[in-house]
Amino acid sequence: MATNVILARMGEVTLKGLNRGRFEAQLMNNLRYRLRSFGKVSIFQSQSRIWIEAKEEGNPYFESEESAKELMTAVTQVFGIVSVSLACKFNGDINDIDSNAAEYVKNLLESNPSYKTFKVECKRGNKKFPMNSPMICEEVGAYILEHYEGLSVDVHNPDFILHVEVREENYVYAGKMMGHRGLPVGTAGKGMLLLSGGIDSPVAGYMMASRGMPIDAVYFHSYPYTSEQAKQKVVDLAKIVSRFSGRMNLYVVDFTKIQLDMVKNSPHDMLTIVMRRVMLQIAEQIAKKNDCKCLITGESLGQVASQTLEAISITNEVVDMPILRPLIGMDKEATVRISRDIGAFETSILPFEDCCTIFVAKHPKTHPKHVDIEEAEKNLDIEAMVKQGVEENLEVIKI
Amino acid sequence: MIYFDNSATTKPCDEVVRVINEDLTGDLWGNPGSLHKLGMKSSKAYDDALADCAKVLNCSAQELIFTSCGTESANTAIQGFFKANPRLGKTVISTRTEHKCTLETLAQLEKQGYEVRYVDVLRDGKPDLDKLRSMIDDTVALLCFTHVNNESGSVLPLEQIISLKKELCPSAAVYLDCVQSLGKLPIDLKYMGVDMASFSGHKIHGIKGVGLLYIKKGIRVSPMILGGGQQDGMRSGTQSLPLAASMAVAMTEADKERKAAYERVSEINAYLREQLSARGATINSPEDGLPFVLNVAFRNFQSETMLHCLEIYDIFISTVSACSSKSKKTSYVLEAMGIDRSVSSNSVRLSFSRYNTMEEAQAFVKAIDEIYELYEVKVR
Numbered sequence: 001m002a003t004n005v006i007l008a009r010m011g012e013v014t015l016k017g018l019n020r021g022r023f024e025a026q027l028m029n030n031l032r033y034r035l036r037s038f039g040k041v042s043i044f045q046s047q048s049r050i051w052i053e054a055k056e057e058g059n060p061y062f063e064s065e066e067s068a069k070e071l072m073t074a075v076t077q078v079f080g081i082v083s084v085s086l087a088c089k090f091n092g093d094i095n096d097i098d099s100n101a102a103e104y105v106k107n108l109l110e111s112n113p114s115y116k117t118f119k120v121e122c123k124r125g126n127k128k129f130p131m132n133s134p135m136i137c138e139e140v141g142a143y144i145l146e147h148y149e150g151l152s153v154d155v156h157n158p159d160f161i162l163h164v165e166v167r168e169e170n171y172v173y174a175g176k177m178m179g180h181r182g183l184p185v186g187t188a189g190k191g192m193l194l195l196s197g198g199i200d201s202p203v204a205g206y207m208m209a210s211r212g213m214p215i216d217a218v219y220f221h222s223y224p225y226t227s228e229q230a231k232q233k234v235v236d237l238a239k240i241v242s243r244f245s246g247r248m249n250l251y252v253v254d255f256t257k258i259q260l261d262m263v264k265n266s267p268h269d270m271l272t273i274v275m276r277r278v279m280l281q282i283a284e285q286i287a288k289k290n291d292c293k294c295l296i297t298g299e300s301l302g303q304v305a306s307q308t309l310e311a312i313s314i315t316n317e318v319v320d321m322p323i324l325r326p327l328i329g330m331d332k333e334a335t336v337r338i339s340r341d342i343g344a345f346e347t348s349i350l351p352f353e354d355c356c357t358i359f360v361a362k363h364p365k366t367h368p369k370h371v372d373i374e375e376a377e378k379n380l381d382i383e384a385m386v387k388q389g390v391e392e393n394l395e396v397i398k399i
Numbered sequence: 400m401i402y403f404d405n406s407a408t409t410k411p412c413d414e415v416v417r418v419i420n421e422d423l424t425g426d427l428w429g430n431p432g433s434l435h436k437l438g439m440k441s442s443k444a445y446d447d448a449l450a451d452c453a454k455v456l457n458c459s460a461q462e463l464i465f466t467s468c469g470t471e472s473a474n475t476a477i478q479g480f481f482k483a484n485p486r487l488g489k490t491v492i493s494t495r496t497e498h499k500c501t502l503e504t505l506a507q508l509e510k511q512g513y514e515v516r517y518v519d520v521l522r523d524g525k526p527d528l529d530k531l532r533s534m535i536d537d538t539v540a541l542l543c544f545t546h547v548n549n550e551s552g553s554v555l556p557l558e559q560i561i562s563l564k565k566e567l568c569p570s571a572a573v574y575l576d577c578v579q580s581l582g583k584l585p586i587d588l589k590y591m592g593v594d595m596a597s598f599s600g601h602k603i604h605g606i607k608g609v610g611l612l613y614i615k616k617g618i619r620v621s622p623m624i625l626g627g628g629q630q631d632g633m634r635s636g637t638q639s640l641p642l643a644a645s646m647a648v649a650m651t652e653a654d655k656e657r658k659a660a661y662e663r664v665s666e667i668n669a670y671l672r673e674q675l676s677a678r679g680a681t682i683n684s685p686e687d688g689l690p691f692v693l694n695v696a697f698r699n700f701q702s703e704t705m706l707h708c709l710e711i712y713d714i715f716i717s718t719v720s721a722c723s724s725k726s727k728k729t730s731y732v733l734e735a736m737g738i739d740r741s742v743s744s745n746s747v748r749l750s751f752s753r754y755n756t757m758e759e760a761q762a763f764v765k766a767i768d769e770i771y772e773l774y775e776v777k778v779r
Contacts, residue, residue: 223707224708224711225707263777268778268779358778359776361778362778362779
């Protein structure tokens, strides 16, 4: 009897040398965690590829191509996976391969009626099988041609490639869903993402996670200037990022008093810079306490006043940890594309006040100098502000 | 808790809760359409409820239809009118300050080839009658207006509009949205000169899920919901006695208290106008508006920020417009009234009911003082 299984291919992981085992083990762990809500599944590795099967009969996610889509999408979201295919697995000889391949093609043509040309590719791991790969290709190709009049063979540019694999069991599959590539989350040290309600920061978090970095996030909440809805929006964005990055703690800093203090006691054209400096220091303290080795921001050079090189250098000075800015050289359109691709865009553009917008001066300084910041912070007890942010009313939300 | 958001919805009053409870737990749960004794009992109670509503509005019970809400009433009235009278013409007169349920329905008519002429409103929110005069001709089939605007509290000069209509397009019909005026202004459908009107239960201490549509005898309107022919075929679907009875009780109670409530709320409104103006706030509601609505702009506070500040004091108001610093959307009603964006982005709506007190108004002013002290931000 034929059953549906899912084949996932690994990418960069397979290029690793002596570390490869560690990377692969992490990837398998991450897959198990990501698929925990899809019923009992067995996930195993064989010859640089990963196979996912239902452990018990009746798992709805394996019943049809349509129902498998959700499961396959989840697999593509695990960093380290390059592509995913739905395969049909069965026992038997060349006659069984023919009939299962024909059935598979039938389903495929139903959902893709425009397909006109194909080719067959075969891998034969089971060397005891009486035919070799070219012979199998020829035989299966001829069988398909006989049964589907509208199809013809095109070995150079086919509409679909029908893969046949002969191992202990046999497999046929065609087509693939592309994965998000990258390295398995957990193979790098942990980072602390400064998450606002905007478009950029969730993308920055996604990008660092794609290099294997687990992520915690910090959000600066300024109730009543920012609403509960604005906070919920950030929680929702954290959930979207965590589909890719796995478990995450979201730290919500009560920022209202600190911000009011700044408005009262520092020049308004430097407000954003002072605020960024304090935010980074608070984030660094929380990061240190929670084993994070770097900070991550969604800054992009020149996008707003606080993201000029001068402003970035001045905000950079206050922390020792590396600050990773994966979007620094990216065009806004490219960021939006990723944001849409990871499903964050619609949430990011929801209209709620966020803390950066209310406390912004009409004409902020775009090229601040050292003397400016010294002057701006002269009446502020920065140390106390940071302490207050880290210690007072800090809320931790497990995502 | 101080609830100044009564134009959004109101708390169901005790009498309403009691009658719903009775209708749900006693032997009044039968289908009013059934022929047996149980059904007849519900049917009788249902007819009584309808009669009570008719009495408050001074119309005949046959002229009223229970709907699910004001929005359904507006949709049925406007769409159903043109569906039933395709030869009456394709021109509608209205304003840009109508509730969305009217504006969206009119927008759809425009897509279908109807002409909607929007008369400008003046700073007091009332339609410019000179312009209106020049817009009306005998091709007009329907006039759609709101008795009391939900954001500004502006009261429509209904008599003048009706006399303009009688003079210039006597055959046209008039639809009036009475959702905000019910229970606050006298509504006498026999003498008002309107042909269709909509009402809602939950704005007058009734419950959500029930509204009324008035269609004057002789005006033809096609139903939107087809089926078993209940309510004379105007709105099929099993009638709900608890909803109908709740509407009748809410209307009767509101009517009983109307004059006293108007006086009390007028005092609250006058007090708040004076106190808030003295604190530099801008009053957007017109002087002669309905006292139950007070639209006011607080300087240095964006609408949403003020809403959340008041929330800290357990005071609930409305921003009306979904203002966002990113999209910079402000109230379309205030915009149509010619109120500057810098004011409308700071505007909130206080809306009162007969249960509000002067003590609450005083507590509100005190809270505003504290909020200015604690949360005012002036970023230059």
